[in-house]
Amino acid sequence: MSLLSLHNVTLKFGGLVAVNNVSFEVGEGEVFSLVGPNGAGKSTIFNLISRFYDPFEGDIKFEGESILGMASDKVPSLGIARTFQNIELFEQATVLQNLLVGRHRHCNTNVISQMLFTPAARRQEEAHRAAVEEVIDFLDLQPYRDKYIAGLPYGVRKVVELARALSTKPRILLLDEPASGLSIEETQDMIFWIEDIKNQMGITVLMVEHDMNLVASVSDHVLALADGKELAMGTPSEVQSHPAVIEAYLGTGEIG
Amino acid sequence: MRFVFKTSYEADIRLFKHKPQMAWYMLLLAVVVALPFLLDEFFIGEATNVLIWAIAGMGLMLLTGHTGQASLGHAAFMAAGCYFNVILLERGVPFIISLPLAGLIAGLIGVIITLPVLRLHGVYLAIATLAISILTEDFIVIAEPWTGGVTGLVAPPMIIFGLEIDRYGTPGLFYYVVLFVVLAVLMVYRNLLRTPTGRAFTAVRDSEISAQAMGINITKTKAMSFGFSATIAGLSGALLGHFAGAFNHETFNVILSIQLLLMIVVGGLGSIHGAFFGAMVVALLPQFIAISRDWVTDLTGFNATTIPGIEAGIFGLIVLLFILFEPNGIYGLWFKIRTYFEMFPFYRKNMFKRQKTYLKTERLR
Numbered sequence: 001m002s003l004l005s006l007h008n009v010t011l012k013f014g015g016l017v018a019v020n021n022v023s024f025e026v027g028e029g030e031v032f033s034l035v036g037p038n039g040a041g042k043s044t045i046f047n048l049i050s051r052f053y054d055p056f057e058g059d060i061k062f063e064g065e066s067i068l069g070m071a072s073d074k075v076p077s078l079g080i081a082r083t084f085q086n087i088e089l090f091e092q093a094t095v096l097q098n099l100l101v102g103r104h105r106h107c108n109t110n111v112i113s114q115m116l117f118t119p120a121a122r123r124q125e126e127a128h129r130a131a132v133e134e135v136i137d138f139l140d141l142q143p144y145r146d147k148y149i150a151g152l153p154y155g156v157r158k159v160v161e162l163a164r165a166l167s168t169k170p171r172i173l174l175l176d177e178p179a180s181g182l183s184i185e186e187t188q189d190m191i192f193w194i195e196d197i198k199n200q201m202g203i204t205v206l207m208v209e210h211d212m213n214l215v216a217s218v219s220d221h222v223l224a225l226a227d228g229k230e231l232a233m234g235t236p237s238e239v240q241s242h243p244a245v246i247e248a249y250l251g252t253g254e255i256g
Numbered sequence: 257m258r259f260v261f262k263t264s265y266e267a268d269i270r271l272f273k274h275k276p277q278m279a280w281y282m283l284l285l286a287v288v289v290a291l292p293f294l295l296d297e298f299f300i301g302e303a304t305n306v307l308i309w310a311i312a313g314m315g316l317m318l319l320t321g322h323t324g325q326a327s328l329g330h331a332a333f334m335a336a337g338c339y340f341n342v343i344l345l346e347r348g349v350p351f352i353i354s355l356p357l358a359g360l361i362a363g364l365i366g367v368i369i370t371l372p373v374l375r376l377h378g379v380y381l382a383i384a385t386l387a388i389s390i391l392t393e394d395f396i397v398i399a400e401p402w403t404g405g406v407t408g409l410v411a412p413p414m415i416i417f418g419l420e421i422d423r424y425g426t427p428g429l430f431y432y433v434v435l436f437v438v439l440a441v442l443m444v445y446r447n448l449l450r451t452p453t454g455r456a457f458t459a460v461r462d463s464e465i466s467a468q469a470m471g472i473n474i475t476k477t478k479a480m481s482f483g484f485s486a487t488i489a490g491l492s493g494a495l496l497g498h499f500a501g502a503f504n505h506e507t508f509n510v511i512l513s514i515q516l517l518l519m520i521v522v523g524g525l526g527s528i529h530g531a532f533f534g535a536m537v538v539a540l541l542p543q544f545i546a547i548s549r550d551w552v553t554d555l556t557g558f559n560a561t562t563i564p565g566i567e568a569g570i571f572g573l574i575v576l577l578f579i580l581f582e583p584n585g586i587y588g589l590w591f592k593i594r595t596y597f598e599m600f601p602f603y604r605k606n607m608f609k610r611q612k613t614y615l616k617t618e619r620l621r
Contacts, residue, residue: 050468052465072469073472073473073474075471076470076471077471084465084466088463088469089466090459090462090463090466090467091463093455093458097455100452101455101459101470101472102470104455104456104471104472107452109451109452111453114447114451114452114454115447116447117447117450117451121447121451126265128452129265129268133265
């Protein structure tokens with residue numbers, strides 16, 4: 001049973017076809033990677049799943065149910081969390097506050113009780129705080145808890161974004177280039193984390209990534225895209241050796 | 257240097273980070289409570305004025321400083337609070353009901369009026385709210401049967417449990433009424449900031465797109481912020497009505513809206529402290545200038561009282577200097593001085609360099 005599936009999804013911006021008739025299924029508990037040159041439509045697919053764009057044609061299903069009727073702020077309540085390619089953190093807040101925003105979908109007290117900070121609101125805050133601490137522990141963010149995002153180095157921000165997405169306790173995690181801009185060591189950490197997210201937490205991962213080392217070491221399935229079209233799909237090694245993929249990245253070698 | 261060792265999650269939720277901080281705020285509270293016994297009538301009035309401005313400042317701070325929505329229309333909500341309070345009082349509603357009710361009506365008006373403009377961003381939102389402020393002035397003149405038109409209304413004395421409270425008759429009690437409202441608003445404000453609603457506000461301010469991806473309903477959050485903000489502004493408007501005694505459409509003109517926005521910028525956007533610092537500047541600056549004018553005249557023999565528009569000029573200069581050199585306002589300045597002493601002798605000159613950013617109150621798209 002697939003957790004998330006796209007069925008013949010097409011998106012056009014005017015005359016530009018950003019995503020062209022793409023279909024794929026992400027199975028429960030796997031790591032699924034989207035690869036392809038710049039402008040292939042990978043991030044656009046993420047934005048389609050987040051409901052920032054409406055597809056021109058086709059359907060997107062989560063657990064067999066179409067999510068196209070949903071507003072984008074309702075998508076996280078299904079258990080779909082995401083990160084952004086160009087880090088979108090809440091700059092003027094601490095790491096802790098950022099992660100607590102991730103708990104928003106689990107909030108079940110009303111504004112009045114929050115205004116008065118009733119015992120129920122206090123209990124909920126403590127529960128959120130405890131849940132966030134688990135994520136902090138998992139990603140080794142302890143030194144940064146009370147630091148403001150504005151002063152943090154890039155590598156740490158990247159991890160904080162992952163942490164914020166994990167704080168929502170998702171069923172599927174969409175990672176948009178988790179390793180871009182990271183050092184070799186940081187990328188190695190990211191590989192371990194993604195493996196742990198899959199194996200220990202049981203969270204499905206859908207990932208866009210250019211670093212083929214990372215893709216090859218964690219992915220169960222890879223889908224290669226170019227110009228919005230599917231090129232090849234399969235295990236990492238199958239896709240890497242696929243002639244169409246090699247052509248898209250390196251060209252045909254024919255001149256003229 | 258102080259290290260705070262947290263031993264429970266409670267430590268992150270508490271209002272005060274550590275015992276000494278709590279002690280300082282308690283001391284401040286004690287001073288504020290004792291103030292009417294220390295000052296003469298004139299300065300009690302000035303202190304009351306500061307507090308009323310601070311309430312209005314908190315209202316706008318919630319919206320602009322914490323939710324990132326610039327508003328140049330807050331005089332309109334202050335007017336709503338002020339007029340509804342007096343209209344209710346004239347209909348025989350007791351003050352302890354009319355004040356919160358006037359605030360709620362102002363809040364409701366805030367939500368209804370701003371729902372259509374919530375889709376606007378940055379400078380466009382500022383212009384739309386500016387229009388609301390301008391329209392309100394005209395509306396007050398037109399709605400003469402209720403508002404008294406150009407002549408305006410006179411606020412009757414507040415009566416709380418049979419006790420008649422008047423600005424001139426019982427300035428101390430008036431001060432305490434205002435102080436009570438300040439503390440109530442402050443408590444609600446602080447509570448909001450440490451719960452999901454407040455975090456949703458700051459999330460919308462810093463990145464709408466990722467707030468949405470975390471499951472925050474942007475329109476609802478902005479409307480809620482507008483509602484709270486207008487309610488608090490309404491409360492301050494109602495108190496301002498009682499403080500001024502008589503008021504008309506000119507009391508709540510566009511200048512007041514602009515002054516409010518400049519006030520929280522000078523105070524420091526994004527901090528509750530900023531509302532209070534800003535209120536002190538705005539409310540005390542005219543008195544300060546008046547006193548220094550006499551002093552300059554005595555000292556130099558040059559008649560300084562003849563310079564026209566010096567108040568606006570000096571206030572403008574203060575705003576300009578802060579925006580250029582300290583975008584985080586007086587609070588930012590205070591924060592740096594405090595950090596210097598807390599970390600002595602380890603403070604580095606560039607410590608806040610990376611944090612020197614303009615608060616994202618608008619994203620032009």
